[in-house]
Amino acid sequence: MADREVDQQLVERVQRGDKHAFDLLVSKYQRRLGRLISRFVRDPGEAEDVTQDAFIKAYRALPGFRGESAFYTWLYRIGINTAKNHLLANKRRPPTSTPFDAEESESFEDAGLLQEVSTPENELMSKQVVDVVQQSLQQLPEDLRSALTLREIEGLSYEEIASVMNFPVGTVRSRIFRAREAIAENLRPLLETSKGNRW
């Protein structure tokens, strides 16, 4: 079952009245949507508020979502519109005058125009999380590290990873899980001690 189908399954659960399924979608897409919105709304606090509003708007609009486009494309479109409306309401111009395509938003890069602004506190916390993840990755055995990197960064399927690493698919599945779990084990103390489970 492809990623898009997983999202569709969650969307259908929300449409049947399951709010928890929407919670899973928020956990999955909050950083990607937040990153997109921060390209429009530079203040990190405001960007968080707009991201939150975008999720609530998406939840309200979900009865009308028929799955003709991927959920994330639809969500990104809502995010972009919410960010633009926020800027207009505050009499500020959006950072780009050309129509912005949600499909291209992931690859859109303009460091000068859309520089991300962060508070020292956010930067410190962010750095800690990134450090723990990257250090944990480096400490993993070579085969676990390679399997996880091929999956998360290169986006290869289990079958492709099995072919590259010359392992059975079942072994690839188990190594990727063990790699994730080893990193999560190191990350949990930081997540639990952070005020309000901030990460």
Place this chain on the structure above:
Amino acid sequence: MKNNISALMDGELFEDEAEALFDGLKRDSEAHRDWAAYHLIGDVLRQPEYIHRDISGRVRELMRNEPTVLAPRTRGISQKVRNIGLSAAASLMALGVVMWMSVQITPETTPQLAMQQTNLRPASLQTQSKSNDYLMAHQEFSPSNDMNGDASYIRTVSYSPEEKTQ
């Protein structure tokens, strides 16, 4: 369950397994935290330069005031594809049945039966005579007969050498 969360994130679970897992995630808050942690790890590996605060708790709080969404069930892409596949399979099966039935009543079978009949030797003359009368009387209803409806107007002449010798 953690193993399945990892596989689901990578699109490597079947639909029914995913449904069961979503039910499990709803009941088990620890499993929900694992789901969030695994996604955080993926985001950090892909975009280490942008990791913001977790807003899921705030969204969850706001969601409490939102009325529950209820919508007519939509059909996903996989379901559409499956329906099209099933329709095509049903059509092919129906076509196959029609073709098989038409082959069963083709005219080519008639000469073969005629040839077989010439090789058969009757068990007794009396029986054959009776069955001949019966078959002749009902020949027009035979599905392998090319002359539907005309058979009753055909006069049949038979010759039996054994009867002649007696």
